[in-house]
Each structure stands twice: as C-alpha cells, then as structure tokens.
Amino acid sequence: MKKVLIITYYFPPAxxxxxxxxxxxxxxxxDFGFQPIVYVPENPSYxxxxxxxxxxxxxxxxxxxxxxxxxxxxxxxxxxxxTKKISAGIIPNERKQTQIDRFLLWVRGNxxxxxxxxxxxxxxxxxxxxxxxxxxxxTVITTGPPHSLHLIGLKLKEQLSVRWLxxxxxxxxxxxxxxxxxxxxxAAYKHKMLEKRVLNLADExxxxxxxxxxxxxxxTVQPITVITNGFDMEKVAKQTLDEKFSLAHIGSFxxxxxxxxxxxxxxxxxxxxxxxxxxxxxxxxxxxxxEVLDTIGSYNLGEFVNNLGYVxxxxxxxxxxxxxxxxxxxxxxxxxxxxxxxxxxxxMISNRPILAIGPRGSDFSNIIQQTNTGVFYDxxxxxxxxxxLKQWYTKYLEKNLSVHAVGxxxxxxxxxxxxxxxxx
Numbered sequence: 001m002k003k004v005l006i007i008t009y010y011f012p013p014a015x016x017x018x019x020x021x022x023x024x025x026x027x028x029x030x031d032f033g034f035q036p037i038v039y040v041p042e043n044p045s046y047x048x049x050x051x052x053x054x055x056x057x058x059x060x061x062x063x064x065x066x067x068x069x070x071x072x073x074x075x076x077x078x079x080x081x082x083t084k085k086i087s088a089g090i091i092p093n094e095r096k097q098t099q100i101d102r103f104l105l106w107v108r109g110n111x112x113x114x115x116x117x118x119x120x121x122x123x124x125x126x127x128x129x130x131x132x133x134x135x136x137x138x139t140v141i142t143t144g145p146p147h148s149l150h151l152i153g154l155k156l157k158e159q160l161s162v163r164w165l166x167x168x169x170x171x172x173x174x175x176x177x178x179x180x181x182x183x184x185x186x187a188a189y190k191h192k193m194l195e196k197r198v199l200n201l202a203d204e205x206x207x208x209x210x211x212x213x214x215x216x217x218x219x220t221v222q223p224i225t226v227i228t229n230g231f232d233m234e235k236v237a238k239q240t241l242d243e244k245f246s247l248a249h250i251g252s253f254x255x256x257x258x259x260x261x262x263x264x265x266x267x268x269x270x271x272x273x274x275x276x277x278x279x280x281x282x283x284x285x286x287x288x289x290x291e292v293l294d295t296i297g298s299y300n301l302g303e304f305v306n307n308l309g310y311v312x313x314x315x316x317x318x319x320x321x322x323x324x325x326x327x328x329x330x331x332x333x334x335x336x337x338x339x340x341x342x343x344x345x346x347x348m349i350s351n352r353p354i355l356a357i358g359p360r361g362s363d364f365s366n367i368i369q370q371t372n373t374g375v376f377y378d379x380x381x382x383x384x385x386x387x388x389l390k391q392w393y394t395k396y397l398e399k400n401l402s403v404h405a406v407g408x409x410x411x412x413x414x415x416x417x418x419x420x421x422x423x424x
Contacts, residue, residue, distance in 0.1 A: 001030065001033055001034060001035040002033060002034050002035065002139070002424070003034075003035045003037055003135065003136070003137045003139075004029070004034050004035065004036060004037065004137070004139045004140075004141060004424060005037045005039060005128070005131075005132065005137050005139065005140045005141070006022060006025075006026065006036055006037065006038045006039065006141045006143070007039045007124070007128075007140065007141065007142045007143070007149050007152050007153065008022050008038065008039070008040060008142075008143045008149065009040065009041060009044065009117060009144075009146050009149060010022075010046070011023065011038060011040045011057075011063070012050070012051075012053035012054045012056065012057055013046070013049050013050060013051050013053060013054055014044070014046040014048065014049065014050070014053070015046070015048035015049055015050030015053065015310065015312070015313065016047070016048040016050075016252075017251060017341070017342040017343060018145075018169065019050075019053060020229070020313075020342055021143070021167075021169060021208075021229055021342065022038075022143055022167075023053065023056055023057070024230070024232055024413040024416075024417070025413075025416075025417050025420060026038060026057070026058055026061050027056065027057075027058045027232075027413070027417075028413060028414050028417035029417060029420070029421065030058065030060040031414070031417070032417060032418060032421035033421070034421060034424055035060065035062070036058070036060070036061050036062070037061075037062045037063075037064065037135075037137070038061055038062070038063050038064065039064045039065075039066070039124070039128060040063060040064070040065055041065065041066065041067070041068035041117075041120060042065035042066055042067045042068070043067055043068060044068060044070070045070045048287075048310055050312050050313055052312045052313065052314055053313060064127075064131065066120075066123060066124060066127050067123075068117065068119070068120040069119050069120070070116055070117065070119070070120075071111075071112060071116050071119070113187060113190045113191060113194070114146070114147045114148050114151075114172070114191055114194055114195075115145065115146040115147060115148050116146070117146040117148045117149070118148040118151070120148065120149075120152075121148055121151045121152050121155065124152045125152055125155040125156060125159070128152065128156060129156065129159060129160060132156065132160060132162060133160070137162070138162055138163055139162065139163045139164075139165070139424060140153055140156055140157075140162045140163070140164050140165070141153075141164075141165045141166075141167060142164070142165075142166050142167065143167040143168075143169060144166075144167070144168060144169065144170075144172075145169065145170055145172075145175070147168075147172050147194075147195075147198075150166050150198045150202075151194065151198070153166060153198075153202065154197060154198055154201055154202075157201055157202070157203075158201075163203050164201075164202050164203050164204075165202065165203065165204040165205075165206060165423065165424075166198055166199075166202035166204070166205055166206070167206040167207075168205070168206065168207050168208070168212060168216075169208055169229075170208075170339065171212055171215060171335075171338060172191070172195045172198075173188075173191050173192055173195050174215065174335045174338075175335065195219070196219060196220075199216055199219050199220035199222065200219075200220045200221075200222060202222060203222070203223075204222070204223055204224075204225065204423055205220065205222055205223065205224040205225070206224075206225050206226075206227050206420075206423070207224060207225070207226055207227075208226070208227065208228050208229055208340055209226065209228065209338040209339065209340045209363040209364075210226055210338075210363055211337050211338030211363050212226075212338040213226050215338065225419075225423060227416055227419050227420055228340055228345070228367075228411060228416065229340065229342040229344075229345055229411075229416075230345045230411040230412055230413045230415070230416045231345040231346050231348065231349050231408075231411060231412060231413065232412070232413045233349075233412070234314070234317045234346075236314070236317050236318055236321060238321075239318060239321040239322045240322065241322055241323075241324060242281065242283075242322050242323055242324055244279050244280065244281040244324075245276075245279040245280055245281065245324050245325075245393055245396050246281040246282075246283050246306075246322075246323045246324045246325070247266075247280075247281070247282055247283065247323070247324070247325045247327055247355070248283040248284075248285065248319055248320070248323035248324075248325070248326055248327060249282075249283070249284055249285065249286075249326075249327040249328075249329065250285045250286060250316050250319060250320060250326070250343055251285070251286045251341070251343050252286050252287045252288075253284060253286065253287065253288040253289060253292050253329070254289055254292075254331065255289040255290075255291035255292060256331040256332070256333070257292070257329040257330065257331050257332075258289075258291055258292050258295050259329050259357045259379060260295060260379075261379060261380065261381065261382035261385060262327075262329075262355075262357060262385055263295055263296055263298075263299045263301060264299060264382055265382050265383075265385045265386035265389060266280070266282075266299070266301060266389065267299040267300060267301060268386055269386065269389060269390060269393070270300075270301070273390070273393070276393065277304075279393075279396075280304045281304055281306055282296065282301060282304045282305045282306065283306045283308065283319065283323060284305060284306065284307045284308065285308045285309070285310075285311055285316060285319055286309070286310055286311075287309075287310065288307060293305070293307070316346075317346065320346055320347060320350040320352065321350050321351070321352070323352055324352065324392075324396055324401055325352065325353055325354075325355055325389075325392060325401075326347045326350065326352050326353070326354050326355070326374075327354075327355055327356075327357075328341060328343070328344060328347060328354055328355070328356040328357070328358075328364070328374075329356075329357050329358070330356075330357070330358035330359065330362060330364070331358075331359075332358065332359050332378075332379045333359060334359060336358065336359055336362070337359050337361050337362050337363065338363055339362075339363075339364070340363050340364045340367065341364065344356075344364055344367065344368070345408075345411050347373070347374075348367075348368075348371055348373045348405055348408050348411065349405065349408055351402055351403060351405070352402070352403065353373070353374050353375075353392060353401065353402070353403045354368060354373050354374025354375070354403075355374060355375060355377075355385070355388065355389070356368055356374060356375065356376040356377070357376070357377055357378070357379060357381075357385070358376065358378070358379075359378065359379075360378040362376070364376070367411075370406075370407060371405050371406055371407055371408050372403065372404060372405055372406050373403055373405045373408075374403065375388055
C-alpha cells in the first residue's frame with residue numbers, strides 16, 4: 001500500500017461534525033490501496049468528546065501523537081465557559097458581548113494567526129520531517145480549520161518537496177466568524193497573505209462546496225477539486241417515529257443561526273390549528289446559544305422545547321431516524337453560501353423531510369432539491385415555511401409523512417473516498 005500522511009486536529013475521541021470527514025476517509029482509504037498515517041495532537045482542547053467514535057478508527061491506521069500547547073488553557077482562567085464556546089466557534093452577538101468576550105476574541109484574532117493552534121506548527125514540522133524521511137512518505141494532506149495545520153504542510157512542502165494536498169472543510173478569510181474577531185488591519189493582512197501562500201503552494205486544493213471552489217479560483221491557479229462531506233451506512237436498528245410532531249435540530253445552534261421567521265410560523269400554527277400545541281415538540285440536540293433559546297421563549301414556545309444537549313454520534317443518528325421533521329439552519333450571510341453542513345448528508349438518508357433555512361443561493365439548497373429530500377427557504381420566507389409545516393403536519397396526522405430520496409449514493413463515504421483516491 002502507498003503511505004499517505006494526514007495532518008488533522010480533530011480525530012476521535014473528538015466529537016462533533018469536524019471529526020467525521022477524515023475519520024471516514026481514513027476508514028475507507030485502505031480499500032483503495034492507501035495506508036493512512038494520521039498525525040494528531042496528544043493533549044488537545046476538544047470542546048466536545050465522543051468516546052464512541054474511537055471504535056470507528058480503522059485498525060489499518062497508524063496514529064501519531066505529539067503534545068500541543070494551546071492558549072485556550074490560559075484563556076480559561078478568565079472564563080472557562082466562554083473560552084470553550086469560542087473554541088467551538090460559538091461567538092456571542094456583538095451587541096451582547098461583555099468586555100471579557102471582546103478581549104478573548106481580540107486575543108484569538110490578533111495574537112494567534114491564523115488560529116490558536118499555530119504554536120503546534122514548529123514542533124510538528126520538526127517531528128514530521130524526520131518521520132517522513134525515515135518512512136519514505138511522499139504525500140501529505142492537511143485539513144482545516146484550524147487552518148494553522150496548513151502551515152505545517154506548507155513548511156514540509158518547502159523543506160522536503162513532498163506532494164501536498166490542502167483540504168478546506170470551511171473557507172479561511174471568508175468563514176462566517178472571521179470578521180467578528182476584532183481584527184486589526186495588520187492581522188487581517190496577515191491572514192490573507194497566509195491564505196494566499198497556502199492556496200498557491202499546495203499541489204492540490206480540496207474543498208467541500210462549488211462556491212468555495214469559485215472563491216478560491218480567484219486566488220490561485222492550482223487545481224481545485226470539490227469533494228463534499230457525505231454519509232456512512234450506520235448500523236442503527238429501525239426506529240419508531242416520535243409520537244409527537246417533533247421538529248429536530250441536530251448540531252450547534254449558534255446565535256447567528258436564529259431563524260426568527262420559523263419561530264413566528266410555528267407560533268402562528270400553535271394559535272391557528274386546534275391540537276397543534278398538544279402534538280408539538282421542538283427537539284434541540286447539541287450546543288444551543290442563549291439567544292436562540294431566548295427568542296424561542298419570546299414567541300411562547302419554551303414549553304415545547306426538549307433541549308437534549310450534546311449526545312453521541314450514534315444517538316444523534318437515532319434521533320435523525322425518529323424525528324418527524326429535521327431542521328437544517330445556516331447563518332444568513334453571503335459568506336455562508338458555500339457552507340454545506342455535514343449533517344445534511346446523514347439527514348438525506350434518514351427518510352425524514354428536511355426543512356432547510358439559509359441565505360439565498362446556498363449550495364446545499366441545490367443538493368436538497370436534486371435529491372428530493374426536503375425544502376429550502378431563505379430567512380424571510382415566513383409564509384412559505386408556515387404552509388410547508390402545515391402540509392407536513394396534516395401528513396403527520398395521517399401517519400404518512402416521509403420522503404423518497406433519489407441519487408444519494410454519490411454522497412456515500414465510500415464513493416467520496418474513491419474520488420479522493422483518484423487524486424492521490
């Protein structure tokens with residue numbers, strides 16, 4: 001088998017969406033003739049832990065670990081909870097930021113460029129340079145965010161002339177939270193220059209959406225390939241649907257993803273349809289911002305909320321199969337048009353209708369339409385959202401609420417790994 005070195009921050013026991021992409025690539029790469037060697041931090045500050053994912057790491061994988069120093073450990077001295085949320089990408093609304101919030105964001109954006117894991121770059125290059133030479137590895141993959149890991153690939157490329165593929169799970173300088181980091185003019189310039197170097201020195205660029213490809217094509221002439229996230233065929237017993245008309249959101253529910261018109265539409269239906277209130281459940285799974293919960297409460301929907309917090313990935317799959325409707329909400333910004341949420345693909349094979357809300361022109365709206373797995377609306381479409389929920393509620397009462405997906409096989413993890421292997 002040909003060896004390939006994969007440099008990633010998120011790997012089991014890390015939980016959350018960031019770990020899934022390369023956990024699954026690593027799982028299937030040996031089927032296509034590649035021996036994955038995964039380099040990860042030994043003592044990371046993961047905001048979410050999911051020990052169950054350790055069982056999914058392929059026995060054919062070599063895992064290398066080196067210690068990392070992360071300033072989040074020091075920042076937690078000011079506020080452990082706030083530091084954990086910023087680490088997870090949850091940034092409080094600017095109007096409600098405290099002095100500690102603004103201080104931590106300024107430090108994150110201006111002192112640690114491109115991110116708080118940058119102190120891992122130099123020791124990693126020293127260690128990996130020797131390992132690559134001793135084990136005759138000629139292909140390196142870096143995946144970000146955190147985008148500081150691409151700087152490890154950049155240094156290895158410069159010093160060893162290895163073939164380097166840079167995988168962007170999210171954009172760099174146009175990611176939704178980037179302009180909320182209180183960047184100085186000098187810090188913003190440094191981010192752009194580092195992004196430019198990575199995009200122009202990597203041999204191959206991999207992105208997760210067509211819009212990110214279009215964005216990067218304006219910044220580099222290097223080849224760019226779209227390999228989306230996908231789904232794996234999880235071993236989950238057939239589930240009995242929730243008795244209530246459950247609307248489930250699975251994943252981080254950030255304050256910027258607060259679909260006010262959805263809450264208004266649901267509130268209207270509670271008032272207008274007899275029995276709707278008795279059947280309604282708002283099932284929130286994962287980290288939920290206070291602003292979202294406050295807004296739900298302001299529309300008198302608090303009594304319908306079932307806030308389950310973080311659950312294991314396996315439990316999340318179970319809830320996807322049990323819930324009547326799956327909610328998929330993306331930040332309402334031009335910068336998030338390119339974001340295709342990883343959970344979309346698991347949603348698509350759950351046989352449950354997806355109600356997706358995001359900025360007009362979002363890449364994931366095309367996928368939902370092409371696979372016949374749900375509906376997509378922009379944030380202003382209150383009446384359309386209301387009518388769809390009303391129709392689905394009628395089908396729920398008739399015990400006939402389902403979808404009939406088409407063309408989803410192209411998004412299986414095996415198919416996507418085959419596409420990756422063709423690049424390798």
